[in-house]
Amino acid sequence: MRAQVVLHAARGRSNARTARETGLHVDTVRRWRGRFAAQGMSGLAGRDRSGRPPSFSALQAAQLKALACQLPAETGVPLSRWSCPDLAREAVERGIAAVLSASTVRRWLKDDAIKPWQHCSWIFITDPGFRAGAARVLDLYAHTWQGEPLGHDEYVISADEKTSIQARCRCHPTLAPGQARAMRVNHTYGRGGAVAYLAAYDVHHAQVFGRTEPRTGIVPFMNLVTQVMSQEPYARAKRVFWIVDNGSSHRGKKAVDRLTAAYPNAVLVHTPVHASWLNQVEIYFSVVQRKVVSPNDFTDLAQVGDRLRVFEDRYNATAQPFQWKFTASELDDLPARLDRHTTDHRQESSAALAA
Structure with missing residues (x-):
């Protein structure tokens, strides 16, 4: 300027x-x-400013960030993940700095959004038919089946079970939030049993059909199918595609034949193995977990079922289809990115061991 x-x-x-x-x-x-x-x-040029000169060099900050980007176990530290105090202590022991505070470490890491105290889980794709299976599901989300667009009388249902929703009756009443105070839930509770929640989600119309059952299994799942397929517009639809994972309630060709025998216009479509994240009903279950189930404070199983049914009505009144962003065009890139991740990780591990 x-x-x-x-x-x-x-x-x-x-x-x-x-x-x-x-x-x-x-x-x-x-x-x-x-x-x-x-x-x-x-x-x-800027003039010299008054004040204390910097206590640390850019090299020291870079060395600390490099340390934060290594797993503690790879450096011989008996920790599962780094915290700012742990990094400050390790930096001093390694001679990176004579004195270093946790607040300084936190400020350095914030510059590059490095958060070694956080972690997330992931899983390798092992299903050899992953691409073909995932493509079928993603095509249905995009209103396509076997290269042909879906008709106005064809529907896509995403279904699954949320198992073991417990009824935990707290020994003391839950306290409502107040000024500068979060809602308080008593830790001690009595067990009131558990129930399974089965849900079918109309992908393109954002409508949920759910039911509670004492347990999961073939019969409970077929009860859910009957609940949906016995009402319009699904009863007279040309085809209703049911996207499910590989759970025991609806696994394999027997499940396909069982569904087709009961409802000839129903088509069962399985997600690949270990790829239930492709099933959109899982997103709805995450909403249920955050807004209905947690924190768990129910007097009995009947109250659990009533709450879930009322929430379905509330959700269906305003729901919009999920903005699904993972498309079939990205399928080829996903295995390649996982391979690159694995190769890079192995090379980094080998280099660390060699050092």
Whole structure:
């Protein structure tokens, strides 16, 4: 910006016009124009500022960040993940700095959004038919089946079971939140049993059909299918595609034949093995977990079922289809990215062991 001020001045423009075109204050323009006139290029450099000089060098900060990007076990530290105090202590022991505080470590890591105390889980794709199976599911989400667009009388249902929703009756009443106070839930509870929640989610119309059962299994799942397929528009639909994972309630060709025998217009579509994240009903279950089940405070199983049914009505009244972003065009890139991740991790581990 200082150079721009000088260039504007060389073109004969006034301070006011330069300020407008650069977005600077006119006093700022006047100051840097005057310094350049008096001192030349050296006048555009910043002056020494008062205050204590930096206590740490950029190299020390980089070394600390490099340490934070290694697993503690790979460095011989008996920890599962780093915290800022642990990093500060390790940096001092390694001689990176004579003295280092956790707050300084936190500030350095914040510059590059490094958070070694967090972790997330992931899983390798092992199903040899992953691409073909995933493509079928993703095509259905995109209103396509076997290269042909779905008709107006064809529907896509995503179904699964959420197992073991417990009824935990707290020994003391839950306290509502207040000023500067979170909701308080007593830790001690009595067990009131558990129930399975089965749900079918219409992907393109954002409608949920659910039911509670004492346990999961073939019969409970077929009860859910009957609940959906016995009502319109699914009863007279040309085809209703049911996307399910490989759970024992609906696994394999027997499940396909069982569904087709009961409802000829139903088509069972399995997600690949260990890829239930492709099933959109899992997103709805995460909503249920956050908004209905947690924190768990129910007097009995009947209250669990009533709460879930009322929530379904509330959800269906305002729900919009999920904005699904993983498309079939990204399928080829996913295995390649996992392979690169595995290769890089192995190379880094080998280099660390060699060092």
